[in-house]
Amino acid sequence: MADGVPTWEEIARDHGRFLYTVAYRLAGNDDDAQDLVQEALLRVRKGLEHYEPGSLRGWLARIVTNVFLDEVRRRRRRPADALPDDPERVLPSSPGADETTTDLSEDIQAALASLPEEFRVPVVLRDVADQSYDQIAAALRVPVGTVRSRLHRGRRMLRARLTHEGEPAA
Amino acid sequence: VTTREGMPEDALSAYLDGELSEAERTAVTARLDESPEWRDVLDELRGVRQALQSLPTVEPPPGFWTQILGDACEPAIEDQTPGLVLPLGSRRLKRLSRVVAAVGAAAAAAAIAALVLVPGASKVRPPVASLANEHAVRSSFDAEAVSTLAPAAVVTGLGR
Numbered sequence: 337m338a339d340g341v342p343t344w345e346e347i348a349r350d351h352g353r354f355l356y357t358v359a360y361r362l363a364g365n366d367d368d369a370q371d372l373v374q375e376a377l378l379r380v381r382k383g384l385e386h387y388e389p390g391s392l393r394g395w396l397a398r399i400v401t402n403v404f405l406d407e408v409r410r411r412r413r414r415p416a417d418a419l420p421d422d423p424e425r426v427l428p429s430s431p432g433a434d435e436t437t438t439d440l441s442e443d444i445q446a447a448l449a450s451l452p453e454e455f456r457v458p459v460v461l462r463d464v465a466d467q468s469y470d471q472i473a474a475a476l477r478v479p480v481g482t483v484r485s486r487l488h489r490g491r492r493m494l495r496a497r498l499t500h501e502g503e504p505a506a
Numbered sequence: 507v508t509t510r511e512g513m514p515e516d517a518l519s520a521y522l523d524g525e526l527s528e529a530e531r532t533a534v535t536a537r538l539d540e541s542p543e544w545r546d547v548l549d550e551l552r553g554v555r556q557a558l559q560s561l562p563t564v565e566p567p568p569g570f571w572t573q574i575l576g577d578a579c580e581p582a583i584e585d586q587t588p589g590l591v592l593p594l595g596s597r598r599l600k601r602l603s604r605v606v607a608a609v610g611a612a613a614a615a616a617a618i619a620a621l622v623l624v625p626g627a628s629k630v631r632p633p634v635a636s637l638a639n640e641h642a643v644r645s646s647f648d649a650e651a652v653s654t655l656a657p658a659a660v661v662t663g664l665g666r
Contacts, residue, residue: 348575353563360564370566377574444557462523463558469525484525488516488551495554 340389344381347396354465355396361460362404364449372407376400397465398475401457408453447497455490458483513537518548522555 342350352373359372376399387395448456461467461475472487473480495501513533520526521534538544 345575348571352571353565356566356570357564361561366567369564370570373566374574440557441561444561448558459558463555464561469520469523484520485514485516487523488519491519491551491554492547494558495550498554498557 341384341387342392344377344384347380347384347392348377351393351396354393355400358397358460358465359400359404361445361448361464362401362457364445368407372400372403375403375407379403391471393465394467394471394475397461397467398471401461401475405453405457443498444494447494450497451490451493455486455493458487459490459494462487515544515547518544519551522548522551 348355355376356369356373359376360366360369363369363372376396379399379402380396383399448459451459457476458472461472462469467475469480469483469487472483476483517526517530517534521531526534538548
């Protein structure tokens with residue numbers, strides 16, 4: 337590490353689990369999470385010379401989020417690349433999870449994966465990646481008020497899906 | 507949802523997250539005192555938030571980090587994944603390693619070429635590489651990231 341700026345390898349080693357967890361919560365399956373992390377690390381490596389010491393995790397969360405959104409757009413442009421509707425991809429086991437919490441975790445993950453991206457992303461950035469509203473707004477290039485609204489609606493939708501209640505009014 | 511007092515319900519999420527101004531916080535507290543509905547919503551939001559925050563850290567399949575970082579980094583990051591098995595996507599992992607190595611080699615070659623072949627020719631140094639790298643990292647920041655997606659169909663995973 338020089339001048340407080342970590343190396344690519346240090347970031348992968350020290351923050352890899354964080355990066356992978358955010359990617360997994362966004363993508364909902366291991367295969368896509370692996371792809372997201374690899375692409376994110378390439379962007380990290382390219383962007384390190386511009387990195388200014390600060391919120392490293394905020395920077396990493398921002399990069400992996402944009403990799404995710406880029407991939408969502410790419411697949412929508414090229415439907416032939418869409419992945420099969422394999423339930424195992426949507427409801428995977430969580431390799432690091434405690435057995436007693438696996439079922440609940442999978443329910444939450446499945447509900448999360450069912451949210452449209454515009455609501456899922458702010459929820460993951462806030463409640464998984466622990467980012468502030470300002471950080472989320474900067475990552476998504478939207479006003480803080482939009483983050484607040486989407487986060488709230490995302491949480492309400494999640495609650496409704498976990499309890500099998502109707503969706504809340506917009 | 508906007509209450510009849512004109513306060514948006516999303517203030518409750520911001521209240522939970524400590525993202526309100528002092529004046530807003532006071533207003534939400536007063537509203538909570540008088541509204542059982544708001545208290546119910548707050549409890550629901552708190553439950554959802556706690557559930558999300560309690561989700562465990564996710565580990566990639568065994569061998570993932572080793573493929574990316576090499577054996578030297580294995581003990582630090584894969585200490586809970588003994589018995590490494592080459593995972594799916596290993597071709598992509600190898601490609602990543604090759605790309606990273608190639609980027610480093612190309613940068614080194616360019617630096618040597620600049621020193622050997624063009625001595626004294628660097629008075630003006632447009633930051634082409636820097637700009638290219640910054641563009642690569644920020645390429646998806648150019649537009650408002652989420653709203654440019656297709657309409658909010660209910661999807662799973664990566665938009666299947």
